[in-house]
Amino acid sequence: xxxxxxxxxxxxxxxYPPERRFLLAILQDIQKHYNYIPRPILEMLRDYLxxxxxxxYSVATFYKALSLKPKGRYVIKVCDGTACHLxxxxxxIDEIKKVLKIVPGSTTGDGKFSLExxxxxxxxxxxxxxxxxxxxxxxxxxxxxxxILEEYGRLENEQxxx
Amino acid sequence: MEIIIDGKKCEAQYGEYLLDIxxxxxxxIPTLCHSDALPGQATCxxxxxxxxxxxxxxxxxxxxxxxxxxxxxxxxSEKIRRMRKNIIRLLSARAPKNEFIQKLRExxxxxxxxxxxxxxxxxxxxxxxxxxxxxxxxxxxxxxxxRGIEKKVSTPFDExxxxxxxxxxxxxxxxxxxxxxxxxxxxxxLWNKEFQLVKCQKCGEYFTTxxxxxxxxxxxxxxxxxxxxxxxxxxxxxxxxxxxYRI
Ligand code: SF4
Ligand code: FES
Ligand code: FES
Numbered sequence: 001x002x003x004x005x006x007x008x009x010x011x012x013x014x015x016y017p018p019e020r021r022f023l024l025a026i027l028q029d030i031q032k033h034y035n036y037i038p039r040p041i042l043e044m045l046r047d048y049l050x051x052x053x054x055x056x057y058s059v060a061t062f063y064k065a066l067s068l069k070p071k072g073r074y075v076i077k078v079c080d081g082t083a084c085h086l087x088x089x090x091x092x093i094d095e096i097k098k099v100l101k102i103v104p105g106s107t108t109g110d111g112k113f114s115l116e117x118x119x120x121x122x123x124x125x126x127x128x129x130x131x132x133x134x135x136x137x138x139x140x141x142x143x144x145x146x147x148i149l150e151e152y153g154r155l156e157n158e159q160x161x162x
Numbered sequence: 163m164e165i166i167i168d169g170k171k172c173e174a175q176y177g178e179y180l181l182d183i184x185x186x187x188x189x190x191i192p193t194l195c196h197s198d199a200l201p202g203q204a205t206c207x208x209x210x211x212x213x214x215x216x217x218x219x220x221x222x223x224x225x226x227x228x229x230x231x232x233x234x235x236x237x238x239s240e241k242i243r244r245m246r247k248n249i250i251r252l253l254s255a256r257a258p259k260n261e262f263i264q265k266l267r268e269x270x271x272x273x274x275x276x277x278x279x280x281x282x283x284x285x286x287x288x289x290x291x292x293x294x295x296x297x298x299x300x301x302x303x304x305x306x307x308x309r310g311i312e313k314k315v316s317t318p319f320d321e322x323x324x325x326x327x328x329x330x331x332x333x334x335x336x337x338x339x340x341x342x343x344x345x346x347x348x349x350x351x352l353w354n355k356e357f358q359l360v361k362c363q364k365c366g367e368y369f370t371t372x373x374x375x376x377x378x379x380x381x382x383x384x385x386x387x388x389x390x391x392x393x394x395x396x397x398x399x400x401x402x403x404x405x406x407y408r409i
Binding site for chain 2: 056062
C-alpha cells in the first residue's frame with residue numbers, strides 16, 4: 001500500500017451513497033486505510049458529500065479516533081482508565097516512552113509507532129491493558145513491554161527483507 | 163395569557179420566550195449568547211431563571227424557554243444569583259480580561275478568578291454564535307475545532323479560508339468581541355485573510371468587502387442597490403416609496 005497514493009480514497013467514498021449521514025463512517029474507513037485523514041482526501045470528501053470543509057474539519061478534529069497527522073503503522077493504546085491506572089499503567093507508559101522515545105500523542109520518526117493513552121478499554125479484569133492495532137495485551141508489565149515491542153520490530157524487519 | 167415575573171404581571175403569548183417577555187416588561191436578565199437575529203443558541207447559560215408551577219420549581223434558560231402555561235418566574239432569586247455567579251466565574255476563568263465579562267463580574271460583585279491557570283488574551287467564550295452567523299450567511303467558513311480544553315473557533319487548518327467573503331457577520335454577533343477584525347486603509351483583515359473594502363456609491367464611505375458585495379449581488383440580484391451602504395440603501399428605498407405615493 002503506497003501511502004501517498006490517494007486514488008484508493010475514491011473507492012472508499014464510492015462504497016457509500018453521497019449522503020451526509022455516512023460522513024463519519026467514511027472518515028473512519030479513510031483513517032483505517034491511511035492511518036490518518038490526508039487533507040486532499042478531506043477536500044475530495046467535501047466535493048463528494050457537498051459538505052463545507054469547515055464542517056469536515058470540525059468533525060475530524062473532534063473525534064480521538066480520527067487524526068489529521070499521519071499515525072504510526074502500529075498504534076499503541078495504553079489504557080489509563082481507573083483500574084489500569086491503579087495497576088500502575090503509568091509505569092508502562094514510562095517504559096514505552098523510554099524504548100520508543102516518544103510521548104503520548106506522538107509518532108516515532110520512522111512512522112512506525114504512535115503512542116496514545118485511552119480511558120478504559122473495558123477489560124479492567126486483566127488490567128493494566130494495552131492494545132496495538134487490533135491486538136490486546138492484558139496484565140502488562142514494564143518488562144513485557146520490551147518483549148512485545150521487540151516482536152513488532154522483528155515483524156517489520158521481516159517485511160522489509162522480502 | 164398572564165405570567166408573573168419577579169412579582170410583576172406580564173402579558174404573554176402562547177409559546178413566547180421568557181426572555182422576550184421579560185425584556186418587553188423592562189425586566190433585566192443578563193445574556194451573552196442571545197441574538198435577536200439568531201435566537202436559540204443557548205450556550206452561555208447566563209440567562210437562567212427559576213420557573214415556579216404549583217409546588218414545582220425548576221431552573222431554565224429563559225432565552226429558549228417558551229411559555230405555555232401561566233407560571234411564576236424569578237429572575238433574581240437567591241438560588242439564581244448563586245448559580246449565575248458560578249457561571250460568571252467560569253466565564254471569567256475562560257476570558258478573564260474581557261470587558262463584557264469584567265462588567266458582569268462587577269455587576270455580581272465577583273473578584274477575578276485565581277484558582278485556574280488562565281489565558282489572559284482569551285476573549286472567546288465558545289458560545290458558537292459566530293459559527294451560526296456564518297452558516298446563516300450560507301458561507302460556512304468557520305466552525306468549532308477540537309474539543310475539550312482545546313476547543314476553539316477557527317477556519318479549516320487555521321488558514322485563510324477559501325470561501326470567506328469577509329462580511330464580518332461573525333465579528334458583529336460576537337458578544338465578547340473576540341474576533342479579530344480590522345479595517346485599515348481600505349483593507350479588511352479577518353480570519354488570516356485580507357479583503358478589499360468598497361465604498362458606498364452615494365456617501366463614499368467604506369462599507370463592506372468586494373467579495374461580500376459580489377456574493378449579495380449573485381444571491382439577490384443586481385438591482386438591490388448593493389453598491390450602497392446600509393444607510394444610503396434605506397434612504398433610497400424610502401425615497402422610492404415616497405415617489406410611489408406621490409403618483
Ligand atoms: S468568537 Fe465570539 S461569537 Fe464566536 S464562539 Fe467565541 S465568543 Fe462566541
Ligand atoms: S481501566 Fe483499563 S480496561 Fe478498564
Ligand atoms: S442567553 Fe440564554 S443561554 Fe445564553
